[in-house]
Amino acid sequence: MPTPHCRAQLMTPGIAMTEFSRRLARRWWLTAVRNPLQVIGFPALQLHVSGTAMRASQEDFENAMNQVKLLKKDPGNEVKLKLYALYKQATEGPCNIPKPGVFDLINKAKWDAWNVLGSLPKETARQNYVDLVSSLSSSSKSSSQVKPGTDRERQGYENLVVTSEDSITKIMLNRPTKKNAISTQMYHEIMLALKAASKDDSTITVLTGNGDYYCSGNDLTNYTDIPPGGVEEKAKNSAIMLRDFVGCFIDFPKPLIAVVNGPAVGIAVTTLGLFDVVYASDKVSEVLET
Secondary structure (H helix, E strand, O other): OOOHHHHHHHOOHHHHHHHHHHHHHHHHHHHHHHOHHHHOOOOOOOOOOOOOOOOOOHHHHHHHHHHHHOOOOOOOHHHHHHHHHHHHHHHHOOOOOOOOOOOOHHHHHHHHHHHOOOOOOHHHHHHHHHHHHHHHHHHHHHOOOOOOOOOOEEOOOOOEEEEEEOOEEEEEEOOHHHOOOEOHHHHHHHHHHHHHHHHOOOOEEEEEEOOOOOEOOEOHHHHOOOOOOHHHHHHHHHHHHHHHHHHHHHOOOOOEEEEEOOOEEOHHHHHHHHOOEEEEOHHHOOOOEO
């Protein structure tokens, strides 16, 4: 009988990658189920997994479902999948539907999220759902996101705060709860802000981040929004956007300064070479990652 190592060698590359992805996804989801708030960046919360733990009532569960509709900020696709899976587990029990095809990405993601909960009791799933919604609501209320409030702050940006003072235009990445991860919308906002700064009466432009991170790279939800044309169209659109994004830095006509206030990852590091000057906090000396 072949050893596990031999079996792996006999697999085709496609089958091996599928098996690896399945195991990786299951491990990630098991971590998320045990402590989903830690995985998505919210304060750790002890989820209930024992029969003697406090259980949410049906009324608590229904209130939580209504609370989700009132969230002011989109929690993101990963959290939505967790909420979906916990809801299905709480109302129907273990996953009981056929696995969608590999190209049915959305329904397959939902199926994976639900199926990985295994035999988690309905009562536990209901309590975990209530706990997750409660934390989302609390985080939304206590968010440290900066809100524009002065005449010198330019309006019209959802993920940036742009200010002009003393001939300096400051563009601040403003998604602190997401470690300033760059979403597709944020890419376009940064390009708009740079184009506006290139034409205003400021002398220099500064780019920095709000919170403890400068930027954590790409928001992974960028890769889940697949257009009607499929993955090929998504790749083409992303390439064009990245070309235009980098072009805004290369063609910027004024001194462009990066003030790196915290860790920088991925694209945030790649673009540092396009600035005229880079100032870095001592907090980032060993955490710049490409």
